[in-house]
Amino acid sequence: MKTPSLLVETHDLTFGFGPRRVLQQLGLQVPAGSIYGFLGPNGAGKSTTLRLLLGLLPAPAGSVRLFGHDLSRHRLGLLARVGALIEMPSLYEHLSGRDNLEATRRLRGLPAARTAAVLATVGLAADAHRPVREYSLGMRQRLGLALALLPDPELLILDEPTNGLDPQGMADMRELLLALQQEHGKTILLSSHLIGEIERVATHVGVVQQGRLAFQGGVAELQRQQRGRARIVIDTEDAARCQLLLPAEFGAAALLGPGRLGLPYQSDEQLAYLAQQLVLAGQPLYGLHCQQPSLEQSFLQLTETAPAR
Numbered sequence: 405m406k407t408p409s410l411l412v413e414t415h416d417l418t419f420g421f422g423p424r425r426v427l428q429q430l431g432l433q434v435p436a437g438s439i440y441g442f443l444g445p446n447g448a449g450k451s452t453t454l455r456l457l458l459g460l461l462p463a464p465a466g467s468v469r470l471f472g473h474d475l476s477r478h479r480l481g482l483l484a485r486v487g488a489l490i491e492m493p494s495l496y497e498h499l500s501g502r503d504n505l506e507a508t509r510r511l512r513g514l515p516a517a518r519t520a521a522v523l524a525t526v527g528l529a530a531d532a533h534r535p536v537r538e539y540s541l542g543m544r545q546r547l548g549l550a551l552a553l554l555p556d557p558e559l560l561i562l563d564e565p566t567n568g569l570d571p572q573g574m575a576d577m578r579e580l581l582l583a584l585q586q587e588h589g590k591t592i593l594l595s596s597h598l599i600g601e602i603e604r605v606a607t608h609v610g611v612v613q614q615g616r617l618a619f620q621g622g623v624a625e626l627q628r629q630q631r632g633r634a635r636i637v638i639d640t641e642d643a644a645r646c647q648l649l650l651p652a653e654f655g656a657a658a659l660l661g662p663g664r665l666g667l668p669y670q671s672d673e674q675l676a677y678l679a680q681q682l683v684l685a686g687q688p689l690y691g692l693h694c695q696q697p698s699l700e701q702s703f704l705q706l707t708e709t710a711p712a713r
């Protein structure tokens with residue numbers, strides 16, 4: 405079967421809980437082979453979206469397509485190709501990690517070799533014999549992922565898989581996600597409210613704000629967009645005086661402090677001309693540099709209105 409270029413595609417996905425609008429005309433596009441970071445502040449609608457993709461909520465307005473097919477018409481067949489980790493996995497505390505997996509594997513009639521395979525994939529083989537009550541949060545998350553991986557799904561949908569993990573747990577999870585994509589060929593859609601987490605693993609990003617997509621595209625594209633938002637920062641003696649000296653076509657200069665001025669970056673020539681003008685006007689120039697907003701700043705900018713709680 406030919407793999408479509410988009411494994412997840414929604415059109416005008418609109419959903420509410422009663423009168424409360426939660427998602428509005430969401431057009432999600434998750435390319436095959438990607439790690440798609442679905443970002444947004446708390447309450448933006450990430451979990452709701454992921455639940456809709458898994459058919460866990462009443463049918464929304466708009467459409468959901470998985471693997472190129474309509475979810476509402478081919479639900480069971482399509483969901484059999486998806487592994488999900490949506491909440492803390494429900495685990496039998498008194499059973500070992502291996503036995504937890506075995507219980508699900510048998511129930512789903514999957515080949516016996518899958519248990520050892522997924523234990524190795526998530527790095528739990530050495531701890532597989534221990535009861536789950538002894539597992540750390542990170543180990544539980546990895547066991548949850550192992551459960552999702554049992555049927556060897558093509559697509560993984562993970563809701564905040566690093567939530568609550570310590571830095572080591574987060575790093576382990578990141579490494580695991582990269583290995584799943586690169587070595588096992590999985591497509592991964594994961595949500596997070598932390599751009600720093602997503603930035604390290606994602607190939608694509610969707611930013612949701614109050615139920616609408618504020619950005620969607622490749623990480624490189626997001627970074628390119630940032631470059632358009634760069635600004636020049638000038639350190640001088642009297643910023644207010646310099647502000648008056650600058651030609652208006654350079655855009656509005658803003659006072660960032662008594663000795664600091666900022667204005668939109670246009671080109672390197674503009675930078676050189678600015679320096680020349682200020683020096684010619686007898687203003688001391690202590691510093692002149694170009695400031696790129698970080699991905700974190702741009703994420704905050706995209707999501708700066710209050711979340712829809």
Ligand SMILES: Nc1ncnc2c1ncn2[C@@H]1O[C@H](COP(=O)(O)OP(=O)(O)OP(=O)(O)O)[C@@H](O)[C@H]1O
Binds near residue numbers: 452
């Ligand atoms: N079962 C529900 N009934 C009513 N409202 C709900 C329900 N579940 C979620 N909501 C509301 O829908 C909105 C979106 O919630 P959702 O859980 O999708 O956000 P999120 O982006 O995943 O945030 P978080 O990271 O906090 O889970 C919020 O305003 C939330 O209060």
